[in-house]
Amino acid sequence: MSYNSIIIRMELDHATVDFGQVAAIISKTGGDITSIDMIRSGQDSSVRDVTVDASDSLEPQIISSLREMKGIKVINVSDRTFLAHLGGKISTQPRLAIKNRDDLSRVYTPGVARVCTSIHENPHKAYSLTIKRNTVAVISDGTAVLGLGDIGPHAAAPVMEGKAMLFKQLADVDAFPICLDTKDTEEIIRTIKVISPIFGGINLEDISSPRCFEIESRLVDELDIPIFHDDQHGTAVVVIAGLINALKVVGKRMEQIRVVVNGIGAAGVSICKMLLAAGVKSLVPVDRDGIIFRGGDYAHPMWKWLAEKPQVETQQGDLKDAICGADVFIGVSRGGLLTGEDVKKMAANSIVFAMANPHPEIEPEEALPHVRVFATGRSDYPNQINNVLVFPGLFRGALDCRASRINEPMKLAAARAIASVVYENELNEHYIIPSIFNDQVVAKVRKAVIEAAILTGVARRTPPDFR
Numbered sequence: 001m002s003y004n005s006i007i008i009r010m011e012l013d014h015a016t017v018d019f020g021q022v023a024a025i026i027s028k029t030g031g032d033i034t035s036i037d038m039i040r041s042g043q044d045s046s047v048r049d050v051t052v053d054a055s056d057s058l059e060p061q062i063i064s065s066l067r068e069m070k071g072i073k074v075i076n077v078s079d080r081t082f083l084a085h086l087g088g089k090i091s092t093q094p095r096l097a098i099k100n101r102d103d104l105s106r107v108y109t110p111g112v113a114r115v116c117t118s119i120h121e122n123p124h125k126a127y128s129l130t131i132k133r134n135t136v137a138v139i140s141d142g143t144a145v146l147g148l149g150d151i152g153p154h155a156a157a158p159v160m161e162g163k164a165m166l167f168k169q170l171a172d173v174d175a176f177p178i179c180l181d182t183k184d185t186e187e188i189i190r191t192i193k194v195i196s197p198i199f200g201g202i203n204l205e206d207i208s209s210p211r212c213f214e215i216e217s218r219l220v221d222e223l224d225i226p227i228f229h230d231d232q233h234g235t236a237v238v239v240i241a242g243l244i245n246a247l248k249v250v251g252k253r254m255e256q257i258r259v260v261v262n263g264i265g266a267a268g269v270s271i272c273k274m275l276l277a278a279g280v281k282s283l284v285p286v287d288r289d290g291i292i293f294r295g296g297d298y299a300h301p302m303w304k305w306l307a308e309k310p311q312v313e314t315q316q317g318d319l320k321d322a323i324c325g326a327d328v329f330i331g332v333s334r335g336g337l338l339t340g341e342d343v344k345k346m347a348a349n350s351i352v353f354a355m356a357n358p359h360p361e362i363e364p365e366e367a368l369p370h371v372r373v374f375a376t377g378r379s380d381y382p383n384q385i386n387n388v389l390v391f392p393g394l395f396r397g398a399l400d401c402r403a404s405r406i407n408e409p410m411k412l413a414a415a416r417a418i419a420s421v422v423y424e425n426e427l428n429e430h431y432i433i434p435s436i437f438n439d440q441v442v443a444k445v446r447k448a449v450i451e452a453a454i455l456t457g458v459a460r461r462t463p464p465d466f467r
């Protein structure tokens with residue numbers, strides 16, 4: 001179930017109806033009035049915009065009850081989420097004003113020609129004389145958009161625009177959404193390579209597995225700017241950050257826990273890798289055909305890799321078998337797969353990160369009575385474990401130190417930095433992960449990432465605040 005905010009514009013005939021009756025009918029049908037704006041008030045009638053929060057299943061009922069009321073004319077119903085997308089969510093802004101011919105001849109021809117020649121003679125100058133040093137491409141082929149699946153490049157655009165907004169607002173990184181109309185691995189790699197000169201980094205987004213693994217690793221090898229598949233590594237970093245803190249709350253250690261990861265796609269593979277690197281000794285990966293067990297024979301290269309790991313259990317079965325006795329469940333699969341009864345069978349003091357978007361693997365209302373720590377990927381519940389806590393600060397750091405790549409130590413440093421934003425005296429079941437609006441997040445992630453990049457030799461510049 002998801003909640004929407006709608007604005008209902010209505011005309012009320014004063015002789016027939018008063019606003020109290022309208023409010024009562026909205027409340028009776030399950031809506032929550034959050035604001036009322038008077039648009040026009042006359043002797044006989046008035047027009048108001050009434051903003052109502054309601055679950056999407058109740059919306060039609062609220063509107064039809066209002067339409068049936070005598071003395072009310074429903075003029076228009078608008079969804080605030082759609083209103084926020086009208087015309088797209090970002091635009092480009094010049095950094096200088098062109099006020100006269102003199103300005104024009106400097107920023108454009110003939111002046112610009114000298115700058116071009118200078119970059120031609122020394123390509124590194126692209127970092128100081130173009131947008132490269134602060135610009136990231138957010139690139140998708142639309143094949144694994146949120147949990148919506150293969151919805152294509154046009155439909156993927158609102159997510160990519162949203163990521164670009166977050167880059168700018170949270171970390172002052174200029175990001176540009178690029179949606180590719182191809183699913184061909186070679187064509188995607190080639191396209192990204194040929195457009196890369198203008199970008200300081202590439203954030204791959206919502207590209208389905210297993211193609212995402214090859215696309216990313218080929219680009220890492222063939223380009224000298226940071227390439228980061230957000231759904232793999234951004235998600236893994238934020239999961240490790242959340243887990244570091246959740247384990248403190250329940251008093252368990254990485255080496256002691258049995259972890260079930262459901263959905264071994266882009267996010268799931270990277271989460272499993274980071275869990276193993278963090279010291280987890282008992283791991284149960286599960287995908288739609290059931291448990292991926294040690295010794296199993298798999299065509300999927302990353303599942304095959306997992307099936308060879310000593311920490312992966314030999315138990316076979318399905319998700320319901322896997323979850324019995326587990327200390328931690330991490331879901332990056334799809335919504336509505338678990339019930340309260342399932343999570344009740346986990347070990348005492350269990351931790352559930354149900355991160356499928358937009359609908360989690362289990363709804364909070366169902367899980368909360370049975371688990372100690374619960375988190376989702378959504379903005380409308382506490383403990384939002386979402387890669388938005390990672391990519392802005394991580395790219396800020398990588399761009400500032402001109403890193404040639406984003407390596408494992410940089411990711412681990414980012415995870416620890418995010419966890420450290422929640423102080424020990426603040427930590428509790430409902431606060432294991434900082435809010436994305438906590439301004440320490442980007443600053444701490446940036447610093448940790450730059451330190452790790454310098455230490456591991458991938459930084460090509462020392463930012464002034466590190467000299």
Ligand SMILES: NC(=O)C1=CN([C@@H]2O[C@H](COP(=O)(O)OP(=O)(O)OC[C@H]3O[C@@H](n4cnc5c(N)ncnc54)[C@H](O)[C@@H]3O)[C@@H](O)[C@H]2O)C=CC1
Pocket residue numbers: 144145146147148206207208209230231235262263264265266267268286287288289331332333334337355356357358376377378385386387388
């Ligand atoms: N909260 C967050 O920050 C993030 C959440 N996600 C969410 O995680 C989910 C997966 O994302 P990606 O890894 O990028 O997609 P993906 O398409 O690469 O992987 C999804 C995996 O889930 C598996 N799966 C589907 N139905 C399943 C079922 N019933 N049981 C077990 N496995 C099942 C698929 O076979 C596939 O291996 C999506 O819902 C996405 O929105 C992804 C990235 C970040």
Ligand SMILES: CC(=O)C(=O)O
Pocket residue numbers: 145146147206230231357377386387388
């Ligand atoms: C958050 C995100 O990147 C996803 O759900 O795909």
Ligand SMILES: [Mg+2]
Pocket residue numbers: 146205206230231
């Ligand atoms: Mg994504």
